[in-house]
Amino acid sequence: MTVDYIFDFLTGLLGGFLGSDYLLLASMLIPCLAIFGFITIYALIVIYAELKVSSFIQDKVGPMGQGVGLHAGKWGLLQPVADALKLLLKEDIIPSSADRPLFILAPFMIFIGAFISFVAIPFGESIIVADLNIGLFYILGVGSIAVLSLILAGWASNNKWSLYGGMRSAAQIVSYEIPAGLSLIVVIMLAGTLNLQDIIKYQEGGIFNWIIFDNPFVPIAFVVYFISALAEVNRTPFDLPESESELVAGFATEYSGMRYAFFFLSEYANMFVVSAVAAAGFLGGWQSPFDGFMSTPAWSVFWMISKTGFLIFVMIWLRWTLPRLRVDQLMNVCWKVFLPIALLNIFGVAIWTVVFNS
Amino acid sequence: MADIVFWIISALTVMSAAFVVLNNQLVYSAVALLFTLFGTAGLYVFLWADFIAGIQILVYVGGILVLVIFGIMLTNKIKSVRISHKSMQQGVGGVVIFWFFIFLFLALTKAPWVVTEAIEPVGTVRGIGILLLTDYLLPFEIISVLLLGALIGAAVLSRGDS
Numbered sequence: 001m002t003v004d005y006i007f008d009f010l011t012g013l014l015g016g017f018l019g020s021d022y023l024l025l026a027s028m029l030i031p032c033l034a035i036f037g038f039i040t041i042y043a044l045i046v047i048y049a050e051l052k053v054s055s056f057i058q059d060k061v062g063p064m065g066q067g068v069g070l071h072a073g074k075w076g077l078l079q080p081v082a083d084a085l086k087l088l089l090k091e092d093i094i095p096s097s098a099d100r101p102l103f104i105l106a107p108f109m110i111f112i113g114a115f116i117s118f119v120a121i122p123f124g125e126s127i128i129v130a131d132l133n134i135g136l137f138y139i140l141g142v143g144s145i146a147v148l149s150l151i152l153a154g155w156a157s158n159n160k161w162s163l164y165g166g167m168r169s170a171a172q173i174v175s176y177e178i179p180a181g182l183s184l185i186v187v188i189m190l191a192g193t194l195n196l197q198d199i200i201k202y203q204e205g206g207i208f209n210w211i212i213f214d215n216p217f218v219p220i221a222f223v224v225y226f227i228s229a230l231a232e233v234n235r236t237p238f239d240l241p242e243s244e245s246e247l248v249a250g251f252a253t254e255y256s257g258m259r260y261a262f263f264f265l266s267e268y269a270n271m272f273v274v275s276a277v278a279a280a281g282f283l284g285g286w287q288s289p290f291d292g293f294m295s296t297p298a299w300s301v302f303w304m305i306s307k308t309g310f311l312i313f314v315m316i317w318l319r320w321t322l323p324r325l326r327v328d329q330l331m332n333v334c335w336k337v338f339l340p341i342a343l344l345n346i347f348g349v350a351i352w353t354v355v356f357n358s
Numbered sequence: 359m360a361d362i363v364f365w366i367i368s369a370l371t372v373m374s375a376a377f378v379v380l381n382n383q384l385v386y387s388a389v390a391l392l393f394t395l396f397g398t399a400g401l402y403v404f405l406w407a408d409f410i411a412g413i414q415i416l417v418y419v420g421g422i423l424v425l426v427i428f429g430i431m432l433t434n435k436i437k438s439v440r441i442s443h444k445s446m447q448q449g450v451g452g453v454v455i456f457w458f459f460i461f462l463f464l465a466l467t468k469a470p471w472v473v474t475e476a477i478e479p480v481g482t483v484r485g486i487g488i489l490l491l492t493d494y495l496l497p498f499e500i501i502s503v504l505l506l507g508a509l510i511g512a513a514v515l516s517r518g519d520s
Contacts, residue, residue, distance in 0.1 A: 102389065133481040137412045144420025148392060148427060155385075155431045163431075174424060194483055 006030055031129040035118045043268045047080040050316050057320040087264075090257035095158065098254060102156035106149045107255065107262035113145030114269035121276045122196050124286045124301035135196035136188065139277055140181055143232065146270065147173045150241065150251050153263070157254035165250025168327070169234055169241030175334045176231040176238075182342035183225035186218060186349050187211055187281040196277075200285030210284040215356070217348040222282045224338050224345070226311070229274035231334070233267060236319040240327060275311035276304070283307050364404055371397025388427050395419050409482045 006027035011020065048063070055062025063076025094103055120135040122128040132138050147170050154166015188194060190211055191202040203210045212222050231238035242250030252263050279285060285307070286300035294302075325333070374393035381387050395418045402411035490498050 099385070102385070105389070132408065134408050134412045134483060137409070137416070141412050141415035141420065144416065144424065147420065147424050151424070151427055151431060152389065167428075167432075170424060170428060174420075177420070195481075 031119075035115065035129065039115070039118070039265065039269050039272075042272060043265050044080040044084065046268050046271070046312060046316075047083060048077065049313070050319075051076070051079060053313070053316045054320045057317070084261070087257060087261040090260075092257040092259060093254075095254050097158045099156040099158065102152050103254075104259075106153035106156060107259045109149035109152065110146055110266045111262045111269075113142055113149060114266040114273065116142050116145075117273040118269070120196060121273065122200060122280060122285060123304055125297045126197075127297070127301060128197060131197050132195065134194045136184060136194050136199065136277065136281070139273060140177070140184070143177070143270075143273070144173075146266070153255070154251040157251070159254050161247040161249075162251050162253045165241045165247050165253070169251060172234070172238065172240065172330060173232050175331065176228040176338075179224050179334060179338035179342045180228035180232060182339070182346060183221040183228070184277070184281060185346055186221040189346070189349055189353065190214055190218070196280050196285070200280055200287060203284040203287055205287075206291035207284070207289040210282065210287070210289075212282040215349060215352045217345050217352060218282065220341060221345045221349075222278065224342050225282070226278055226314075228334075228338060229278065230315060230318065231330070233270040233274055233315075235267075235271070235315055237322040237325050238330060239319075239324060240330060271312055271315055272308060275308045275315070278311055279304065279307035360404075367397050367400040367404070371401065384430050385427075388423070388430055391426070392419060392423060395423060406478065407482060409486055 004027075007024055010023045010027055052062045063079035094100060117139050119129045120132050120138050122131075122135075150169040150173075151166045154162040154164070154169075157163075187199060191199040193199060193202075199211075207213065212218050234241050240250075241247075242252060247253070252260055255263060284303075286304040288295040288299060288303055371394055374390045374397065377390040378387045378394060381390065395414065399411040399414040402408075402414060
């Protein structure tokens with residue numbers, strides 16, 4: 001995979017000067033740095049999209065520049081850069097009654113949790129950092145680091161709003177992991193593998209070979225997965241952990257400056273991860289929607305990014321359209337609606353596969 | 359390089375496990391347990407048991423550790439709780455530990471370990487699935503029923519006397 005390509009390239013370039021151990025280390029570090037850069041640039045773009053989409057939905061103009069060289073650049077394109085600079089330059093405050101080690105640890109943990117998911121995401125045909133046998137499963141597993149760090153952040157802040165936010169997010173993510181996981185089981189059943197690249201290769205040959213069009217039960221599974229994923233990344237209408245009107249900013253209340261930026265960045269990174277999993281699992285990943293048309297490796301990156309980007313756009317769209325759920329409604333939807341639907345879906349897909357596909 | 363990574367992961371696992379046991383604040387112990395569980399998952403990866411490593415993270419970190427931390431953090435004034443490390447029966451304990459160490463050491467060095475060629479398995483998920491539904495079907499089903507019983511029991515207990 002990518003690591004092997006880089007390793008071969010470096011060996012050809014520097015093979016005589018350095019031992020293969022150093023080259024292997026370097027060929028593992030380079031993709032990690034690339035992912036880090038990708039997350040940063042992607043976050044800037046999505047923050048801009050969030051500002052603009054929200055403005056258009058609310059009939060405003062959003063960030064604007066008043067001409068050349070004035071505040072936020074043309075069309076306000078420099079607004080996210082200004083936001084990032086503001087976060088970098090802000091004073092970093094640790095409350096005196098906070099639990100210092102855990103308060104410092106929590107933002108790092110949540111970012112690591114989001115970061116290591118990217119390792120298994122297929123960005124294109126053979127463009128993946130680690131082509132894991134259990135790729136889908138791995139992404140589901142490391143997603144649980146986010147829960148832990150949100151509770152830690154909420155508790156370590158020593159603030160009742162933070163604690164409430166942390167508790168709510170933990171309860172919410174742990175609950176919604178179940179319908180999300182059960183919906184992905186449908187994908188695993190159809191493709192017969194946990195490897196994300198193999199799942200995508202299974203969907204080769206145009207839009208009607210995508211898993212979402214495989215049988216009438218799968219679109220339901222896709223909707224259940226997407227809504228559960230929305231709840232897992234704490235986006236509106238499921239943003240109870242940081243609902244401004246009740247909890248100030250939830251688990252992030254006491255955080256400022258760069259530490260807050262890590263929470264912010266992780267939320268957007270997690271949005272990308274769940275959207276990429278939805279795109280890879282249901283929408284054909286990097287496969288072109290038209291068989292054989294625009295399906296070179298370079299185009300595969302385009303398809304993957306645009307499918308993921310569309311799902312992220314839907315998330316932004318929902319955020320500025322729907323009001324927030326109540327806590328009891330949130331749990332009702334998860335346990336009394338999504339869980340039975342997801343279980344019935346598995347049953348339905350199994351029967352469909354036996355009757356029609358065998 | 360694999361050796362270095364192995365030793366780093368082993369050191370992380372053992373040191374964080376020692377921190378879990380020796381620290382006297384429950385919250386820090388629970389957080390250190392996170393690193394122990396991750397280290398164990400790393401060791402599974404070294405044994406090519408990728409599926410078990412994934413399960414380790416999903417179940418232990420995502421389920422059990424979250425519940426443990428949930429419970430600890432909902433406890434009132436948890437930071438004022440100090441778990442004491444008063445040692446009792448030091449003489450007897452020392453003797454037992456000494457002989458147990460000797461026993462483990464001998465078991466490790468004298469046992470006729472079967473050393474096989476390091477071959478890279480293709481993936482363990484399919485094999486585990488087939489074994490669970492053929493040779494180990496009965497244990498698998500018994501564990502399912504046991505877990506279902508525990509689930510119903512927990513629900514009944516948490517309902518109270520209504």
